[in-house]
Amino acid sequence: MRAIILSIGDELTLGQTVDTNSAWLSQRLAAIGYRPIAHLTVPDDQDAIRQAIEESVGRCDVLLISGGLGPTEDDLTRQALSDFLEQPLELNETALENVTRFFKAMKRDMPERNKIQAMLPHGTEMIENTAGTAPGIYCNYQSGDTKTLCRIFIMPGVPKEMKIMFERSVAPRLSTDAGACTPGACILSKTLHTFGVGESAIAQRLGDLMRRDRNPSVGTTVSNGYVSVRINAYSDTRDRAQRELASTVQLCREALGDLIWGEDDQTLQEVVAQLLVSSRKSVATAESCTGGLLAKMLTDVPGSSAYFGYGWITYSNDAKHAQLDVGLDLLGRHGAVSEPVVSAMASEAIKLSGADCALAISGIAGPEGGSQQKPVGTVCIALAEEDNYAVIHNSARTFLFPGDREMIRDRSAKMALTLLRFHLLDKRLPF
Amino acid sequence: MRAIILSIGDELTLGQTVDTNSAWLSQRLAAIGYRPIAHLTVPDDQDAIRQAIEESVGRCDVLLISGGLGPTEDDLTRQALSDFLEQPLELNETALENVTRFFKAMKRDMPERNKIQAMLPHGTEMIENTAGTAPGIYCNYQSGDTKTLCRIFIMPGVPKEMKIMFERSVAPRLSTDAGACTPGACILSKTLHTFGVGESAIAQRLGDLMRRDRNPSVGTTVSNGYVSVRINAYSDTRDRAQRELASTVQLCREALGDLIWGEDDQTLQEVVAQLLVSSRKSVATAESCTGGLLAKMLTDVPGSSAYFGYGWITYSNDAKHAQLDVGLDLLGRHGAVSEPVVSAMASEAIKLSGADCALAISGIAGPEGGSQQKPVGTVCIALAEEDNYAVIHNSARTFLFPGDREMIRDRSAKMALTLLRFHLLDKRLPF
Numbered sequence: 121m122r123a124i125i126l127s128i129g130d131e132l133t134l135g136q137t138v139d140t141n142s143a144w145l146s147q148r149l150a151a152i153g154y155r156p157i158a159h160l161t162v163p164d165d166q167d168a169i170r171q172a173i174e175e176s177v178g179r180c181d182v183l184l185i186s187g188g189l190g191p192t193e194d195d196l197t198r199q200a201l202s203d204f205l206e207q208p209l210e211l212n213e214t215a216l217e218n219v220t221r222f223f224k225a226m227k228r229d230m231p232e233r234n235k236i237q238a239m240l241p242h243g244t245e246m247i248e249n250t251a252g253t254a255p256g257i258y259c260n261y262q263s264g265d266t267k268t269l270c271r272i273f274i275m276p277g278v279p280k281e282m283k284i285m286f287e288r289s290v291a292p293r294l295s296t297d298a299g300a301c302t303p304g305a306c307i308l309s310k311t312l313h314t315f316g317v318g319e320s321a322i323a324q325r326l327g328d329l330m331r332r333d334r335n336p337s338v339g340t341t342v343s344n345g346y347v348s349v350r351i352n353a354y355s356d357t358r359d360r361a362q363r364e365l366a367s368t369v370q371l372c373r374e375a376l377g378d379l380i381w382g383e384d385d386q387t388l389q390e391v392v393a394q395l396l397v398s399s400r401k402s403v404a405t406a407e408s409c410t411g412g413l414l415a416k417m418l419t420d421v422p423g424s425s426a427y428f429g430y431g432w433i434t435y436s437n438d439a440k441h442a443q444l445d446v447g448l449d450l451l452g453r454h455g456a457v458s459e460p461v462v463s464a465m466a467s468e469a470i471k472l473s474g475a476d477c478a479l480a481i482s483g484i485a486g487p488e489g490g491s492q493q494k495p496v497g498t499v500c501i502a503l504a505e506e507d508n509y510a511v512i513h514n515s516a517r518t519f520l521f522p523g524d525r526e527m528i529r530d531r532s533a534k535m536a537l538t539l540l541r542f543h544l545l546d547k548r549l550p551f
Numbered sequence: 552m553r554a555i556i557l558s559i560g561d562e563l564t565l566g567q568t569v570d571t572n573s574a575w576l577s578q579r580l581a582a583i584g585y586r587p588i589a590h591l592t593v594p595d596d597q598d599a600i601r602q603a604i605e606e607s608v609g610r611c612d613v614l615l616i617s618g619g620l621g622p623t624e625d626d627l628t629r630q631a632l633s634d635f636l637e638q639p640l641e642l643n644e645t646a647l648e649n650v651t652r653f654f655k656a657m658k659r660d661m662p663e664r665n666k667i668q669a670m671l672p673h674g675t676e677m678i679e680n681t682a683g684t685a686p687g688i689y690c691n692y693q694s695g696d697t698k699t700l701c702r703i704f705i706m707p708g709v710p711k712e713m714k715i716m717f718e719r720s721v722a723p724r725l726s727t728d729a730g731a732c733t734p735g736a737c738i739l740s741k742t743l744h745t746f747g748v749g750e751s752a753i754a755q756r757l758g759d760l761m762r763r764d765r766n767p768s769v770g771t772t773v774s775n776g777y778v779s780v781r782i783n784a785y786s787d788t789r790d791r792a793q794r795e796l797a798s799t800v801q802l803c804r805e806a807l808g809d810l811i812w813g814e815d816d817q818t819l820q821e822v823v824a825q826l827l828v829s830s831r832k833s834v835a836t837a838e839s840c841t842g843g844l845l846a847k848m849l850t851d852v853p854g855s856s857a858y859f860g861y862g863w864i865t866y867s868n869d870a871k872h873a874q875l876d877v878g879l880d881l882l883g884r885h886g887a888v889s890e891p892v893v894s895a896m897a898s899e900a901i902k903l904s905g906a907d908c909a910l911a912i913s914g915i916a917g918p919e920g921g922s923q924q925k926p927v928g929t930v931c932i933a934l935a936e937e938d939n940y941a942v943i944h945n946s947a948r949t950f951l952f953p954g955d956r957e958m959i960r961d962r963s964a965k966m967a968l969t970l971l972r973f974h975l976l977d978k979r980l981p982f
Contacts, residue, residue, distance in 0.1 A: 133587045134738070135577025136772070136781065138569065142592070146566025156564045157599065161573070161590035168588065175606075192763075309567065318684075320622040320662040330624050339595065339625040341562050342709055350562060405843075405864070411850030412836075412843025415864045419842030422918050422956055424866070430874065431864030433836070433846045439861045439904070473870070487853050495656070520657050523682050525853055527711060 122180040123154040126172055127161045128187035128197055129277055134163075141186050141282055148286065150307040152295050154182060155354075164188060169200035177270040178263045182294065184286075187277030189254035191234045197274055198239060201257065207242040211235075215246040215255045222253045247273070247289045252281040256289065308361040310369050312349045314379040315388065315538050316551050322347045325375045329368070336368040345531050346388075349376070378547050381538070389420045392537050395544040396427035403540065404475035405431040406444055406465040408456065408482040409499065414533040430473035434465065444468040457482050459500050459516035466504035467511050477505045477543070479536045483521075485528045497521045499532045503539050553611040554585040557603055558592045559618035559628055560708055565594075572617050572713055579717060581738050583726050584789065585613060595619060600631035608701040609694045613725065615717075618708030620685035622665045628705055629670060629688065636690070638673040642666075646677040646686040653684045678704070678720045683712040687720065739792040741800050743780045745810040746819065746969050747982050753778045756806045760799070767799040776962050777819075780807070809978055812969070820851045823968050826975040827858035834971065835906035836862040837875055837896035839887060839913040840930065845964040861904035865896065875899040888913050890931050890947035897935035898942050908936045908974070910967045914952075916959045928952045930963045934970050 125145050131137040139161060146156040157180060162168040169188065176183050188197030202209050216238035223230040237254050240246060247256030257274040273290050275282045314322060319340050323330055326349065329338045336353035351368050355361035373380060382391045396403060405415045405428075415431035418424060432443050437456055440446040446464045454460045465480035483499030490496035502516035517539075521531040542549050556576050562568040570592060577587040588611060593599040600619065607614050619628030633640045647669035654661040668685050671677060678687030688705040704721050706713045745753060750773050754761055757780065760769045767784035782799050786792035804811060813822045827834060836846045836859075846862035849855060863874050868887055871877040877895045885891045896911035914930030921927035933947035948970070952962040973980050 127590075132574070133577060133590060134581050135574035135579075135587065138571050138574040139590070140569050143563070143566035143569040146564060148566075150565055156566070157594065158603075159558075159564060159570070159590070159592035163588065172589075307565070309565065311567070318659070318662070320664045323623045323664060324662055332624050337561075337625075339561060340621070340623055341560070341568070342621070343568070350567065352561070352565065407843070409850075410847070411855070411859075412838070412846035412862055412864065415843035415866075416841070416847050416960075419840075419864075419866060420957070424842070428842075429865075429867030430870045431843055431866065433843065433850075433862030433864070434860075435846075435850060435856060435862065436860030442903070443861065472873070497656075522653065522657055523711065524715070526851070527682070529847075 121154045121182065122157045123149050123182040123184060124176045124180040125156060125159045126176060126183060126185045127159070127277070128164065128169055128185065129161075130163045130194065132161050132187075141277070141279055144279070144283065145184055145186075145286065148291065149182075149184075149294075150309070152291060153306045154294065155307065164194040164196055166196040166200045166203065169197055170203045173200065173204045173272070177261050177272070178268065180270060181268070183270055183272045184290070185272065185274040186282050189237065189256070189274065189276050191231070191237055191253070198241065198257065201244070201259075201272070201274065202241040205241050205243070205259070205261070207244070209239040210242050212238055212240045212246050212255075215240060218246065218248055218255045219253050222249075247275070247285060249276065249281060249285055250288065251284045252276055252278060254281070256285050306355045306358050306361045308353045308355075308358070308365045310351050310365055311384050312351070312369070312372055312376070312380045313382050313386070313388070314347050314349070314376060315345065315381060315534055316549075317347070317379060319347050322349065322376065322379070326372065327375070329371055329375065336364050338368065338372060345527070345534055377550070378542070378545065379550060381541060387420070388534060388537050388541075389417050392418070392541050392544070393421040393424060393427065395541060397423075399544055401476040401544065402427045402429065404429070404469040404473035404478040406469040406478060406480040407431070407433050408435055408440070409485040410481050410483075410529050410533050411435060413529055414479060414481060414536050417533055417537065430469065430475065432465075432469060440465065444472075455494070457484055457494055457498055457500055459502065459518060462500045462502035463504065463514050463516045466502040467514060470504050470506045470511060475506070477503065477540070479503055479540060481532050481536055483528065483532055485525045485532075487525060495520070497523070497528050499528065499535070501532065501536050501539060503536075503543055505543070552585045552613065553588045554580050554613040554615060555607045555611040556587060556590045557607060557614060557616045558590070558708070559595065559600055559616065560592075561594045561625070563592045563618075572708065572710055575710070575714065576615055576617075576717065578740075579722065580613075580615075580725075582740060583722060585725065586738070595625040595627055597627040597631045597634065600628055601634045604631065604635045604703070608692050608703070609699065611701060612699070614701055614703045615721070616703065616705040617713050620668065620687070620705065620707050622662070622668055622684065629667075629672065632675070632688065632690075632703070632705065633672040636672050636674070636692070638675070640670040641673050643669055643671045643677050643686075646671060649677065649679055649686045650684050653680075678706070678716060680707065680712060680716055681719065682715045683707055683709060685712070687716050739784045739786075739789070739796045741782050741796055742815055743782075743800070743803055743807065743811045744813050744817070744819070745778050745780070745807060746776065746812060746965055747980075748778065748810055750778050753780065753807065753810070757803060758806070760802055760806065767795050769799065769803060776958070776965055808981070809973070809976065810981060812972060818851070819965060819968050819972075820848045823849070823972050823975070824852040824855060824858065826972060828854075830975055832907040832975065833858045833860065835860070835900040835904035835909040837900040837909060837911040838862070838864050839866055839871070840916040841912050841914075841960050841964050842866060844960055845910060845912060845967050848964055848968060861900065861906065863896075863900060871896065875903075886925070888915055888925055888929055888931055890933065890949060893931045893933035894935065894945050894947045897933040898945060901935050901937045901942060906937070908934065908971070910934055910971060912963050912967055914959065914963055916956045916963075918956060926951070928954070928959050930959065930966075932963065932967050932970060934967075934974055936974070
């Protein structure tokens, strides 16, 4: 069963509001067995709305529309539907009661203007709105040429009202149809997250799993430096979708191994925090170019005081020397962005804090400060580990990150967390 | 000039990712005189993409496409464009250099798969990507029937890469054309940003300026704790829109005074950085609950070493005592979240760093750790100022911020920057 989602509003097409309704509705539709094949957004313009309806009905089994049901002059969805159906607007008594009751409950007088919200095209059905004044509209439409039936639901644009209406009145009607999931209609998903290797390297490891005609399908997306693997299982029953999803997830896990740090809503910070807590280790930080971002990420997680107590931001060479005892000769000989310097920072951070391990970062975040030998994006990261008050393990690596200042700082902090993650897992870094 | 924005990706149509690109592009288009008439989103399906392009080109002067340019099998935008134009994909040497250069700069081998990113439909032009491996694609298309010209720009879907490409390569080409606005089509906007006072208090100060029927219109939006005032001027000529916009902006500025910290794309960090640079002052930080976020924000701005050298994250009481010499008696008597403690942290940060001023933050970010007397959200912030090696000014305040851990930490850092801003302006805090 194919669905199209149509959103209406000048604030959307002008970009003043980010449309979150479409994503929410898509997730809900997929969960009950509908496949969203397009999102479409048009302004508060009667012709544009009518045309969008006209072009959508022949292509899908369900058209979900949100927005343009308010009482003001720029709310034109009901007029556009009336145009499209070639049916006049007429007062719907039940709808009028719905609107009136809402004002009564709020102990406010109903402005005359709100009466328009009770006007529905002849032959359509009202959908009750329990959270606002705008009733929704429902109708069936039989395309003349294709003889396919499209069901049209119009809901308010206010996310809260839309969601309540969808759950109460729209989803139940859709579910009864899709219950016996038509073939390929049940969609279940899982996302696996990786960091540290590029999208094409991940794709290479996944190999045939990413074949376009495969079901469950396996695809990759990149977001904020993470390469995520999204597995979608399309099936005729929920049980089968679940089984097929699990087996493909397993194959992906085998292909990618420890590169996968988490799944779905997990964050890298949470995963590292769990590892720290379960291994009863603490960590200190010493940061230059990231300016506190690494410590901020480590403390994003509630309860972070269990593993984090001390952090230094030694942005200047002075600070590296005065606070973390980095030798001026070392700074002079190797430069602030060098493996010896970050190693020294990490060692001293352990000594001063008494933490079990320490991460240190120094790099060139740009846009200025790069050189032929150390271009913008060059970042050194050290991880030191303490044992019995003697630093026993101290390794540093140099990375070259792409992008602008924000990206370089972000990737640096995530790479430091990744080094710590592999260290806590007692695994070699696979890149 | 009409524009359509087409976004591509299964993760979008399945609702797994909220599309923020379309809103961002719409804002940028409106700012340079284009009217976005529709947003459209389709899955990673070659036919669906081709059809979406086909139906869009006849309706707009500019078609902006994002997504589907990656190196994997589910990236099909270039193939769809090739289908639509009926032009074969061919290797573009400049594009190949772009892709190769990116891997070289990162000192990584280029996987064979990435070569596909250098394949462009015959007759189209490459757009350089400076932040990733996927070059963009540009071409003109003359609709056979309507004889109208549509310009097609394809950009990567990763928001960051898309934005950089739009600013560097797409916007400059569009700006040259849109000089003359069609009647009623010119929309010019300006946004003024405030922090520290709620939306309704801002609305009260703006009063009649916010009347619905006013042009230019004045509206407020809340985002990330900032209350922003958006002024939209609709007019038939660019000149008139510009004049009307300027006069309403002036009225808003008079109503809100120093509450406004910046406009449009400015960030609070940048504004504070400019004030620090122009007053030749430096700042040090001492953070507990924000865990480095304040220092991170101060170093978001390129060139921040001019005013920032030292920061401490003293997350534990131990760290406050060992690193910033906060008396154990003081901690015992007042607790870590108290004005005496943050004042002591700020004073010591000045002493150790030699900075002109210091900000210190200690608070209860939650979800645990709150009490009847100091509920979650209680945050103390101190600002100390140095003169001739003697601390002369040290003031602390206690705030109660709403929301979850992330919001409380975010608002705390922004409030610290705001205190510093008013201090550098030599103005009293208006709240």
